[in-house]
Amino acid sequence: MSVSAKIKSVEAFQVSWAPGDPPGRRTALVRVTTEDGVVGWGEASPMQGGMHSLGIVERDIAPSLVGADAFDQAVLHDRMFHKNIKLGPEGALTGALAAVDIALWDIKGKVLGLPVYKLLGGAWRTEVPFYASIGGNAGRTVDETVRAVEARLTKERPAAVKIRWDGDRTKLDADINGDIAKARAVRKLVGDDYPLGFDANNGYSVGGAIRVGRALEELGYSWFEEPVQHYDVRGMGEVAQRLDITVSAAEQTYTVQALVDMINAGVRMVQPDIVKMGGITGLMQCAAICFAHGVELVPHQTQPTIGNVANLHVLATIMHLTKPAEFADASGRMDVGFKSVPKPVDGKFVIPGGPGLGIEVDEAEIQKRR
Template sequence: MKITKVDAFQMNWDASGKGSRSAFVRIQTEDGSFGLGEASPMQGGLASLGIIANDMASFLIGKDILDHAVLLDTLLHKCIKLGPDGAATGALAALDIALWDLKGKLLGQPVYKLLGGAWRTSLACYSSIGGNAHRSVAEVVDIVLRRVEKEQPAAVKIRWDGDRTRQDVDIAGDIAKAKAVRKALGDDFVLGFDANNGYSIGGAMRVGRALEELNYAWFEEPVQHYHVAAMGEVAQRLDITVSAGEQTYTLQGLKDLINAGVRMVQPDIVKMGGITGMMRCAALAQAHGVELVPHQTQPSIGHLANIHVMATVMHLAKPVELADDWERADSVFKNPSRPVNGCFELPTRPGLGMEFDEAEMKRRSIPITQ
C-alpha cells in the first residue's frame, strides 16, 4: 500500500485558539486509509512539524507503508544534522506512530497485537502534578488531595517545573512540601518527586536523603539532564531510585544514562522514535535490568501509542503517567482515554483505537505548509 499524502498540523485544544496546541501528522494511502501520529508539543511542535512538511513528506510519497523501518531510518540519516536530538527525532516519532496506526487499521488489529501481544489490558496510572515550585505547602497538599480524589491513582508524582537557570532555590521549602504530601497521603501511598533539573549534585543529595527518609519511590531528574555523569553520580550515591531520560532523544543517549548508573529510564514516545523507538528502549532496559517508565504527558495520540507499548512490557514496574490538563482531548476525541478507578483500559479497535470528530478536528487544525 503506497503513501499518497502526508499532512503536518497543529491541533488547537482551546476553541478560542489561544490555548495549548499539539503537533499532529496524518499519513494517507491510496485507498483513503490514514493513520495519526504526534510529535513533542514543545513550542507548539512547530520545529518538528516544519521538518516533516519541508524535509520528510515528499520523500514518503509513493513509498510502501510496510517499508516503515527502512523509510524512517533513511529519514533519520537524511536529517541527521538537524539534530538528531530534539526536533528531528520528534518528527520521526510522529511519522512512526502514524504508520503503526495505519498498519493496524489496514490489518484489522490493535497495535499491541502487532507488537506481540499484551501482558495486561488494564494499566494503572499515576497522577503527575506540576507547578509546585511556585505553590505554598498548603497549596501543594490541596491540589494533590483534589487530584487523588478525582483520579484515584495508584501513585502520585509531584513536579516542580521551576526556573532551570537557577539551582537549589529553596531546598528546605521543597523538603517541607515533600513531607506535607507524605503526611496527607499516608505512609504506604506510592510517591515520586520530579525536580525538573533543579539541583546541584550537593542539593540533590540533600533532597534525595530526605526523600529516602520519607519513603518516596523515585527521584526524577535531580540535576540538569545534559550532565549525564552527574545524574549517574547522584543515582549511585542514593538508595532511592533516581530516574531520567525524558530529555534523551536517541537510543545511544539512553544507553549512556544507563552506563552512568541511572536505573529507571523515562524516554518519551513523542520525542524518541515513536512506537518503534520505545520498543527498542524496552529491549535496552530489559537487557540492562533497569526499569522503563516512560514520560508521557499528551492525552490523545501520544498516550494511546504509549499504553499500547507498555501493555507489551513483561515487567512493568510503575504506573503510566496521567498529566495535568488531561481533559483537553475531550474536545476532539469521541472516545478519550480517561482512567476508571485509577486504570486506563487498552483499546481493542484496529490501530491505536481512537475515534474523533473529523469536522471538529478540521476546524481546530492549523496546517503546516511547505
C-alpha cells in the first residue's frame, strides 16, 4: 500500500494574543495543508516574533513545497536547508525549517492515525516532569526573586526550578555578589534537596562564571546554564571543565556540527531548542549525537503550545532523560487559540496520544489574531 500526502499550501504568519502585543510577545506559526485537507501545524522561534523565519518560509521554502509529499519530510528538510544555506544556516533558516518540519510530522501522524512519538520509534514514557523556568531575575531584588519562585511553586508544583537572569549581555559580571545572594535565598526557600538550575543568560566573563559556579556548587544547584557568551565556545568549555557543577549550553546552537563543537569543548549538558534547531528532525539528530557522546540532552523550550508539545513527543523517545522539561510561560495567554493543549498537572505533562501532535487548534481564534 502506498501512502502519500501531497502538499497543497503553506501559510506562515504571526499571531498576536492580545491587542498591542510587541513582536516578542507574538507567536510564529506555519500551517501546511495537504490536497486531502489534512492540516499540520508548526512553530518557529519567537525571537522578534519570528518574522525573520516566517519570511524565509513564505518567500524561499513554501513555493518549493507545494506539490511535494509530506512523507518525504527528511529529504525536504535537507533540500530546503542546502537550497537556502547562503541566507546563513543558523537562526532564521533553522527556525523556518523547524516550523515546517513540525507541521510535516503533524501531517504524517494524522494521515497514519498515530502520535508523533510512535513515528519516532515509540515512547519510553508518556508523562514527562517539568521544571518552572523563571526569568527576569536580573532586574529583581533578592526578595522579589524569592516571591517570583514561591508563586510558581504554589501554582504549578514543578519537579524543579530554574532561575533565569535575562540581563544586559553587553555588561558582564554586573552584580556577581547580588546574583549569588539571590541564588542563596532561593535555595533557602526550597530546601536543601530540591533540584535547582541557574541560567546566567551569557552574563559572565570566564573568571566571573567560575566564581559564581563555585558558589552554586556549595549551594547544591544541579546545573549552570550559559554562563558565558554562547559564541565563545572555548570559554564555555573552559568553564565546564573547571567546575564540578554541570555546565549547560547550546540553546543558541542551530546546527548539529555546532553542537558537536560545543560538546568537544567540554560541555556535557546541551540544550538545543526544537523551534530553533530544525524541528523534530533536527532535535532527533541532536539526540543521536548526545547518545553517542554520553552527553545529557535537556532541550531549551519556552513556547507553551505547539513548540512544547513537539518537544514532549521527542522527550518521550529518549531513553536517558536526566532532567525535567522546561516550562517557561505559565500565564495561559495562548490557550485561547487551542481547544486542547497539554497543561501541567502535579509537576508533569502527559504527552498527547492522538494522531500527529495530538492537539486541536481553534482555527477561528487563530485567524482572528493573525
